[in-house]
Amino acid sequence: MQLNTLTIKQAGQLLAKKEITSVELTKACLARIKEVDGEIKACLTVCEKEALAEAKKADERRAKGESGELLGIPYLAKDNILTRGIKTTAASKILENYIAPYDASIIRKLKQAGAVLLGKTNLDEFAHGASTENSAFGPTHNPWDLQRVPGGSSGGSAAAVAADMCLFALGTDTGGSVRCPASFCGITGLKPTYGRSSRFGLVAMTSSTDVPGPLTKTVADAAMVLSVIAGVDKNDGTTVNITPPAYAKASAGKPTPLVRGEELKGLTIGLPKEYFIAGTDKAVAEAVEKAIADLKKLGVKFKQVSLPHTKYGVPVYYIITPSEVSSNLARFDGIKYGLSVAKPPLPPLSGGEENGLMQVYTKSRGKGFGPEAKRRIMLGTYALSAGYFDAYYLQAQKVRTKIKQELDEVLETVDCLLTPSAPHVAFKIGAQSGDPLKMYLEDIFMTGASLSGLPAISIPCGFDGGMPVGLQLIGKRFDEARLFRVGGAYQQVTEWHLQKPEIS
């Protein structure tokens, strides 16, 4: 038995029965990383010594009678999530040697639960991208085809899960960054409701849509990870303790279970016609149609719905995101931490001005940030500047309200929505990197849920030319439970999530 290929649920059962140890499980993952990551390049840091020590601790806790779904389970975390004592680079030169003095809240929670951190995964620099090609440390390769991208920005996490380097991985989703790579790598990826899991200790990108979530081998595993990382955090004022009203009644005051029964009879799923468009590849559309037919057999009713403002999702997102990015990335000033060009004598600025402090800022940032970070900082600076604020930022936030209202209204009439995760499968490395606008359009099916703060999950539903296809379920706010219910039932009757890439 190859322990690294197990799901969390399977490994948990074996750990509980004392048939395996966390040390064995952790060693199997570390060996797999050594075996395949030279080609895939999913990991930026592997902390073997620390991982084995944590695994030993987990085994000791279990020996003392402790139990827990994640106790002793090895995982990888995207490298924009702070880990005390272990480098966090955000895949940027400006943070190349940064070591955080504290853990992100979700890392702290996973530590308490006894999960074992194996290392940190590659991403588009500061999570800006949909392919992981924007990493300052080189791209990650898709395990299904090494010539192709894994999607992004949590591309390292998705590739690592698909290649069985870990049992699960953490990502962050701002405009699709968990769902897109999950879809491209043929795994399950959950973007929780905004405010469900704490952002404290993430390298901030777009604070109004950032949310950390799990990348897993199954829907059931995603529910297990979410139940550990979810919850109110006093260090993140946007975390919410809420029970969806429909379930509050059903569970009669008990905390909302994140997974409900598998029975799907009586559910109605909406199919927004703006997500089923001509631009989607034929095989992708067919795979999604097949999934709809499979769910019908389970008793789900489908209903066509309309979200006419869908097409404005990407333009709204690419005003709001750069605006928040320009503000959030202002903290990288070459003074407190990170790369600094501070040692005199400094060359004069291009404008001929002399100012020591100004030079530290501009030179450090000019040298430390990659092209996409610079583009977003400038776009945001422009959109927020006097004279343009109303036309861009304010207008975008108003259109965002319309997108959110429209989604909320439609979700009143159905249990959740089903869409393709992306219009096509993973593309070739380098195929789109010359055209930022084309890359932005990768987020076409992703931005609606992000801008509205809704939970959404990408689940494998087929293949196109050997590459995985994903479908997306979008739920009501804080109603991850229903997504798990639909997704979990779907994975009981299909085998797409069981397919594994052959890594040559």
Place this chain on the structure above:
Amino acid sequence: MKLSKQEIQDIAKLARLDLTEAELEKYGGQLSAVLSYIDQLKEVNVKGVEPAAQVTGLENVLREDEVKNWDEKEIEEALKDAPEKEGRFIKVKRVIE
């Protein structure tokens, strides 16, 4: 929406980015293209629509502003990341002329 080279230079200065000539040229074209695409937002009728401030309905989340003491090790770890130091202080270039 076509941005001039001077405009790109002004934006870069506001953003505290020192850019090369080649970067100014490249980003100028790319930003102009992105802005032209974003211009379609102008066609949306937003009369009477409130701009989105947040999406989960939270209001006025407050907490006490408490000082939490870090232990020596945490302070040391945080200071370790600073590029220029003098003892326990982070060194900054002169701010006042």
